[in-house]
Amino acid sequence: MIEQQTSLILSPYAELYDKLIPKDNFLRRINELVDFSFILEKLQDRYCRNNGRNAVHPIRMFKYLLLKQIYDVSDVDIVERSKTDLALKYFLDMAPEDDVINPSSLTKFRKLRIEPTKEEWDKGEGSLLDDLIQKTVEVAIEQGVIESKTIIVDATHTTSRYCAKSASEYLKEKAKLVRKTAYKFDASMKEKFPEKPTGSDINETREYCEKML
Template identity: 30%
Template sequence: MFYKETHPNDEIILNTLSELVPKDHLLRKIDKSIDFNFIYEITSPYYSHTNGRNSLDPVVLFKLVFLKDIYGIKSMRETIKRVETDVAFRWFLNLPFSKPTPHYSTFSQNYIRRFQGTSVFEDIFNTIVHQAISHHLISGTALFTDSTHIKANANKNKFRNAVIEVVQERKRDLENEINAEREAIGKKPFHYTDKTISKTIKESTTDKESGYYHRDNKEKGFMYLDHRSVDGKHNFIVDCFMAQVRLHLDFCINSVIIFIMYPKFSMQIFCLKINAFINFLLMYR
């Protein structure tokens, strides 16, 4: 028999947020594995405890960023729009439908007025990584490292030519090996010195910290390098380093080796200077 539903959106539903979120939802698994309450202790020094109106819960503030990144949402404005209608998002944020969503500019204003220039983001990142290690989600036995270019907010046609002095790179391991061989046969070691050369670069007049990137068949412009190291067990990002395009991957990744501090691990590195990196790894094996 033909039937047409009328006004189904007017139905009154008596359910809790928890009942509406599927038991196997990704956010349930994240909430079970990661305790975000540590954020209160990290952010507490940056809030007033004696006067002023109540702020947005710091855990909610940083969970918004977490949701934005894990679901690949391009902006905080779009993230807030998703929170308005997504039951799982509201459950994860402990934000019932009876409460309004925060304004999309709340995070940016908190960053500008409270957290800019602090170690809050790095502390939160490191704590979550350590929690993942304690839950055996990170093994530390295989780390994969690479970098990608991120566009700077700078016009590629607005720049000035700057002359900088750089020290020409030396192969110190090779120099030491040569001198060791010479001393072994009774000859005097060579005396190597740093050689400084002048280099002309394009410097953005908008963002001086960015670097000009140019390679064949690649987009040219002012960019940054986003270096990331991923643990091979469950693809957790264990280290993130933003740098100028002039810095090489082998320079930027040293921090992750010291950070993990496992007795044995292997690393696959997409890097031209692999020999120097192998020697560095042997120092920390």
């Protein structure tokens, strides 16, 4: 069951955020300028509205996954880092002294709330996580948090695959979804599909997709 709203940060240590996290910090800016309420709209049908224990708020869970993408680390690593990194705790709407989640919670969240259902797979729908992150990036660009197609974190320029996806990458992604769906019905298809292209040449990728279909 989803809590009606995220809890306010009522902590005697909350002022640490203002003292230690600069106003121009990337995570601070994105947290203050991006309205994440669209997460609830996308996920509300995947939660029971009137029964069960309160779950960790879906916006916070999504933010954990977003941080994983930004810093390119594992579930365990991002949770461990959020124990001591105040910028991460601020972004996650946590008090400085709050306990973090168990990394296994991220696995359950992806499986139960994010991954496509069988019906969605059958319709050709892809990862909801990709859609949510792309929406976040779009809003961040609109708000001026991201000024180009590059996300700047810790002075390292990390090209966002949600803004700079080539035609070849896009086709490979969709081909992967087709293969996954086929494997669910017939595992022997793994031996029948053509060899995957290793390069980024669009003509090679297009030829592979045509053979696969």
